[in-house]
Amino acid sequence: MSDINRRTFLKLAGLIGASAALPFSIARAADKPLVVGFVYVGPRDDFGYSQAHAQAARIIRSLPNVRVIEEENVPETTAVQQAMEAMIRQDGAELIFATSFGYFDPHVIRVAQRFPKVRFAHCGGLWEAGKHPDNIGSFFGYIDEGQYLNGVVAGHMTKSKRLGFIAAKPVAQVLRNINAFTLGARSVDPEITTSVIFTGDWSLPVREAEAANGLIDRGCDVLTCHVDGPKVVVETAERRGVMSCGYHASQAALAPKGYLTGAEWNWETAYRSHVEAAQQGRPLDNFLRGGLAQGFVKTSDYGPAVSAAAREHAEQVKAAMLAGEFTLFKGPLKDNKGNLVIAEGQLLGQTDVALEQMNYLIEGVRGDV
């Protein structure tokens, strides 16, 4: 987003926030501000995962009657339990956002059991009624919709018909993204293939650079990724003159020529929902999910290299998604070993639990789980 847009957006956001709090703020104005804590697993400015969360946190910070405390680089050990407990005991936090998947079990669960009056919002966790405490809510966005759109644009722009995907680990959320990207590209041209390289961990710059170079050497001319910090991949692509699609946050600034579009988080929606529920005393939403239509994810602006045809196609699909008329994963769908994973005629909606347990790569993806 350009600077002017961002400022206007923030002002608007602030206004909306203020007005939303208005009828109730009279009652709460006398109270102390709501203390909201954020725990990040990586640095706040990694041009990727943690940054997306931090950007939304900044928006929350600008809301009236809200005090934000943050802690970054907290590993998934007792350290995060201590961090959350410290926020509650030392700073009086009433709502805590735990932004890494690995925080959920056992860390958030344990701390939530100890402090039943504090609300915990966890990103990506699979909350189950009865199994997990009621004061935990898990939220996540269907960013694979964004990756699908990435794929559509990439499908139009690729000349070699080979796309590259640098992924951290073969876990369900990552596989879902790879498959969505490939589906989007193949909806343009069924000949297109995606080559996947797994680096092994969420942040390994040297291996990501090596993987990017390797894929480009093999002929891929559009790269995307699912790692914590896409900066290296996007910069490498730009240096080698190939196109790239972003992820987590917008990396357009890093690749002025080759950046096509990107799948970004819009955590502000989920955050606001939780903060408002806390301020108004409404019960915590235990299972919050949404895609493009619900404003949980968004797409980056199109880069200069994107053709008009690509843009038009992508906008068409996006409109269908926004109207709720688009199903990403539908049968018949085979995996890249030839097995049928989604039967003919079967439609898997975004909220379908089967998608959260994905463990295959679809036909057209070169790589192994």
Place this chain on the structure above:
Amino acid sequence: MSDFPTPLAGRLAKLALPGLPTVLSIISSFVLFMVFLSLQGKPALEACLLVFEGAFGSSFAWESTLQRAAPLMLTALCVALPARAGLIIIGGEGALVLGGLAAATLPLWLHGLPPLLMLIAMGMSAMLVGGLWIGLNGWLRQKRGLNETIGSLLLSYIAIALFNHLVEGPLRDPSSLNKPATAALDTSLMIGVISEDAFRVHWGLVAGVLVCLMAYVLVRHSVKGFALGVVGGNVRTARMLGLPVDRLVILTCVLGGAAAGLAGMYEVSAVQGSANASLIAGYGISGILVSFAARHNPLAIIICAVLVGGIEASGSLLQRRLDLPDATTLILQGLLFTNLLAWEAMSGRITRWRMALDQRTARSGKTEVQYG
């Protein structure tokens, strides 16, 4: 130069002297830390006070500190025990993760044991695997002449790679969707805290302290410990005395590795609940720091582990109150370590001072006897 008023004062002075480098290094590292922060335009004094507050300033701070200190006591032994025999082993991280993996996967194929026995079995398996790994190090050194420092480093990296491969591959629990892990331990096998209300630290702390005490007794008060000391002091003398040098070296490595493996088991069963990538948390590296700070003395390791744990625990407060990056505690630890080693250079002088004190004390003692 006057003599000491009493022999007691002389003896106290003699006891306090070895601690002088440590005290001086703590002072100098904090001074340097404050200078560094001031240069950055950050409130230096407030930061130091926050370090103390975050480490020792409240019961919650104590809980955080001791929780973090618990694994460090054991991983420090992985450096301290081989150091007694003159080796420098820095591969505790590898032993910890493999030990943790062994403990986490034992319930998968060993069935039918009541929880207490199962926990003991898990501990034993963790110690076995960890001990074998570092023991391998020792064996390679004795039988093949492989330098143990580099060797332990390499083996540690290989152990981590092996761990990752196994956890994400053959030993992966299929229901661990977005975070590859081994099958979760049954709740009966999860080690709890010492007291839910008063002292929320898991039993790994007690294990750490006990093992350190045992190590101290072994090293200082047993024949084996003495033999190890001879080996560490002068290998040729040891061989001349007929000591089984190879066996002793390998034994001490196995013991050190067992300690690190035990730390892995506690991490799995008291914190994580399964073996996964979060086990690789740098406890081995911090353990090296603790051991050197304690000069490889198992009793001092307990204190130094609490110190280092406290510094790490204070990082949270520094981030939230002063907006300092989490690397601040890393700098403090680095300063502490470098200063400690630099002030060590004084220890030669200290020995001379102690000898001088001895003479003076003896003289004053004679004086007492004359009059008394």
Place this chain on the structure above:
Amino acid sequence: MADFDLLTFMLALLAGAIRVGTPFLFVSLGECLTEKGGRINLGLEGILVAGAMTGYAVAYLSGSPWNGVLAAGGVGLLLGLLHGIVCSLPRVNDIAFGIALMLLGTGLAFFLGKAFIQPQAPMLPSVSLGGWSDDARVRSALDINVLFFVGLALAFLLHWGLRSTRWGLVLRLVGDHSESAQALGYRPLQVRVLATAVGGFLAGVGGAYLSLYYPGSWNEGLSSGQGLMAVALVIFARWQPLNCLWASLLFGAAGAVGPALQSVGISAGYYLFSAAPYVLTLAVMLITCRPNRSLTGAPGELSLNR
């Protein structure tokens, strides 16, 4: 798997070896000098990271990557000097101090580097040796960074210098038998401090390569133990600068083989591939070491020997 092309694979491997191996080259040459003088510097990992951050920051602030490289070398020089001086004090164990330095260097780099994770610094230039080819892949594979050539020249320079110049002789004498050097009127401590400082300089430059060329970005996960591996590399290379060159390429290839294999379709066990360089070092050390006999070529004063 169907389109496994041996030539492309080898080419990718060669390119990867050079790309990934250049920092190894600099760090190992620096450590080679230090160890030839009889001291071991395990703090190279911290110096590497500090150099990477400094190089990136200075390049960004000044607009020129070469300023960054010099600054990185300067920081490495200072840290190496610190290591050399403190380890000259009596009873200071250089292995322990190296680990301490590693912590300090890494901590300082992460702290001061916070402001530089986001911005983009200018990159170091590369020389395109593959202009003769039509194949884009060959061209990019032969796109080699200038620093690699600097390192190449340095390896030969050090090889010749250690053999044939007076300073090289003095260094080797100090490292082998410091009493003889003292008898001849040289000051072993001074020589060692100097060697450690120069070693730090080279390690800093190696770090600058990481942040200013490949991967070409600064963040906290940049180094994955390369500094420590360089120490193993020097032993592997038997303290010979030219061997350091081949060993760096080998280690670089071992680091590049994982992604290269995956891009060709072999993706099972990629963690094990990432352990390849370590296994390699271990294997070579095993083959060439013998108990009760010091490693051939090892400087006599090195505390690695018992």
